[in-house]
Amino acid sequence: MTAHMNTGRSDRPRRSARAVSRRTLLVHSAQVAGGLALATWTRGTPGSASPSTDGDIEIWDAHIHLSGVLGTVEQRVDHLLRFADAMGIARLVVYMGTSFVYDPSPEELRKQNDEVLRAVAHAPDRVLGMVYLNPKQQAASLAELDRCVRDGPMVGIKLWVALPCSAPELDPIVRQAVELQVPILQHAYDRVGENLPGESRTADVAALAARHPDASLVCLHTGNDWERGIRTIRAAKNVWSEVSGSDPTAGMVEMAVRELGAERVVYGSDAGGRSFGSQLAKVYSAGLSRDAQRLVLGGNLRRLLRPVMEKKGMKP
Amino acid sequence: MIIDVNAYLSRWPFRRTPCDELPRLMDKYREFGVQQAWVGTFDGLFHRDLAAANARLADACRQSRDVELLPFGSVNPRLPDWQEDLRRCAEEHRMPGIRLHPNYHGYSLEQPVFGELLDGAVQAGLIVQLVVRMDDVRVQHPLMQIADVDTKPLAALLAARPQLRLVLLNALATLRGGDLRQLVAGQHVWCEIAMKEGLGGIAELLKDVPPTQVLFGSHLPLYALESAILKLREAQLSAELRAQLERGNAELLLRSRQ
Numbered sequence: 001m002t003a004h005m006n007t008g009r010s011d012r013p014r015r016s017a018r019a020v021s022r023r024t025l026l027v028h029s030a031q032v033a034g035g036l037a038l039a040t041w042t043r044g045t046p047g048s049a050s051p052s053t054d055g056d057i058e059i060w061d062a063h064i065h066l067s068g069v070l071g072t073v074e075q076r077v078d079h080l081l082r083f084a085d086a087m088g089i090a091r092l093v094v095y096m097g098t099s100f101v102y103d104p105s106p107e108e109l110r111k112q113n114d115e116v117l118r119a120v121a122h123a124p125d126r127v128l129g130m131v132y133l134n135p136k137q138q139a140a141s142l143a144e145l146d147r148c149v150r151d152g153p154m155v156g157i158k159l160w161v162a163l164p165c166s167a168p169e170l171d172p173i174v175r176q177a178v179e180l181q182v183p184i185l186q187h188a189y190d191r192v193g194e195n196l197p198g199e200s201r202t203a204d205v206a207a208l209a210a211r212h213p214d215a216s217l218v219c220l221h222t223g224n225d226w227e228r229g230i231r232t233i234r235a236a237k238n239v240w241s242e243v244s245g246s247d248p249t250a251g252m253v254e255m256a257v258r259e260l261g262a263e264r265v266v267y268g269s270d271a272g273g274r275s276f277g278s279q280l281a282k283v284y285s286a287g288l289s290r291d292a293q294r295l296v297l298g299g300n301l302r303r304l305l306r307p308v309m310e311k312k313g314m315k316p
Numbered sequence: 317m318i319i320d321v322n323a324y325l326s327r328w329p330f331r332r333t334p335c336d337e338l339p340r341l342m343d344k345y346r347e348f349g350v351q352q353a354w355v356g357t358f359d360g361l362f363h364r365d366l367a368a369a370n371a372r373l374a375d376a377c378r379q380s381r382d383v384e385l386l387p388f389g390s391v392n393p394r395l396p397d398w399q400e401d402l403r404r405c406a407e408e409h410r411m412p413g414i415r416l417h418p419n420y421h422g423y424s425l426e427q428p429v430f431g432e433l434l435d436g437a438v439q440a441g442l443i444v445q446l447v448v449r450m451d452d453v454r455v456q457h458p459l460m461q462i463a464d465v466d467t468k469p470l471a472a473l474l475a476a477r478p479q480l481r482l483v484l485l486n487a488l489a490t491l492r493g494g495d496l497r498q499l500v501a502g503q504h505v506w507c508e509i510a511m512k513e514g515l516g517g518i519a520e521l522l523k524d525v526p527p528t529q530v531l532f533g534s535h536l537p538l539y540a541l542e543s544a545i546l547k548l549r550e551a552q553l554s555a556e557l558r559a560q561l562e563r564g565n566a567e568l569l570l571r572s573r574q
Binding site: 068069079080083086087189190191192193223224225227246247248249250251254271272273274275276277278280281282284285287 | 539
């Protein structure tokens with residue numbers, strides 16, 4: 001199966017990056033990234049930005065769900081892209097299907113991943129897919145990994161709340177991820193009360209990273225309690241901090257960049273449950289240099305995905 | 317021009333934030349064209365000497381220059397002689413309104429003293445800002461877990477006080493659907509956008525709340541100002557509607573008490 005395969009599940013026209021020109025996206029992105037220019041960009045009307053020649057930041061959003069928006073898979077993708085266009089976001093990394101299932105069965109995993117395959121097929125130049133796995137369903141998960149990543153167009157792994165990720169059941173999946181050169185995106189929350197039954201804490205991510213130093217792990221939400229989460233993953237050099245899905249609290253990205261380095265911080269939104277705007281604000285408000293913004297808003301994610309994308313003939 | 321109806325001075329007790337000093341806050345407002353902000357004080361959450369906290373707030377606002385800061389003082393009806401704090405807010409400091417934190421002050425909206433406080437505010441011609449939450453309850457400090465304000469009793473309280481002008485702050489993380497529609501049906505309740513989330517969330521909000529009752533709010537300095545700004549852009553509103561939310565509704569609300 002090639003990187004640009006069509007699953008045949010939709011006869012709707014595929015949405016190409018040409019629907020919104022790369023130039024428009026770059027102009028928006030560059031203007032947003034330009035410090036004071038943000039004030040002008042945010043107050044302008046969509047599409048009214050004047051052309052720029054130094055637009056060199058392409059925003060990739062590492063955390064998108066098909067839930068939180070309505071319609072068919074294809075309609076949901078169109079809806080997401082309409083707002084992504086308004087915010088200058090070039091690529092959406094999508095995982096999990098149209099409903100949230102904590103502990104999916106093999107059949108449910110396949111159904112959800114099929115929905116993501118449809119999303120990728122609908123807008124192959126804008127949407128990247130990650131395969132949703134459940135370590136409690138090890139055989140089915142390894143089969144899905146082969147189907148969707150090794151033999152399919154997906155470019156990474158999403159693990160949610162079926163099992164804390166420090167559990168040994170993760171090991172075969174992680175070994176296979178290393179083999180395929182794909183990152184693992186692991187949800188992690190450090191709630192002040194009890195976590196959900198199978199929900200990972202950031203300490204679980206750090207423990208898994210220590211066991212698999214060759215793996216690339218993205219700690220989704222950085223625990224939400226990010227002051228704790230950043231400290232927890234600080235020493236784990238193969239863990240990236242992803243900043244989605246929490247309130248737009250001032251100071252989050254500043255601390256992440258200060259403690260981890262801009263090379264280990266990744267922008268994501270958790271849309272459609274969250275707003276693109278509230279989550280982008282964490283990055284734009286952080287007073288980062290243009291180089292650091294470039295890394296956080298897409299450069300780091302592209303670097304993580306480069307091996308698998310190049311292998312599939314995709315442009316990272 | 318933007319009017320931000322949800323900002324604070326002083327320090328958040330659990331963290332320093334990039335704009336928690338007045339000059340930085342003002343720089344941020346100037347950068348984004350915010351010309352007026354309605355500010356409370358973080359001191360109002362835990363301090364018992366609210367008279368001093370409110371006096372400091374009023375003094376800081378008087379010193380602001382190109383960005384107009386309007387003070388909203390704190391009143392805690394569980395403290396003795398809270399009526400004097402209310403009087404000073406209205407008569408001495410000439411504040412346009414007060415900002416209430418029932419969950420930090422330990423009372424529910426069903427308690428009679430809350431109704432008394434609302435009556436006092438109406439009598440003094442004060443706008444009432446009611447703060448439903450300050451931060452995400454899932455990740456609060458382990459020694460300081462503060463539940464959201466239960467807003468269910470509000471509908472009856474509002475019905476009995478048609479002169480009350482009530483602004484709900486940080487309400488939209490939890491208040492939605494039928495409960496929200498019921499509250500705003502009375503037309504003298506406003507909400508602001510600081511905690512509104514979701515894809516195109518502000519446009520979605522306008523399906524439940526009349527556009528005349530939505531205000532621009534940032535929750536600065538705890539939140540990034542850029543969040544409210546970018547959410548408005550994401551909503552892709554007409555210029556007219558956007559201006560209404562950014563300043564027009566707040567101007568009308570202020571004028572209504574003069």
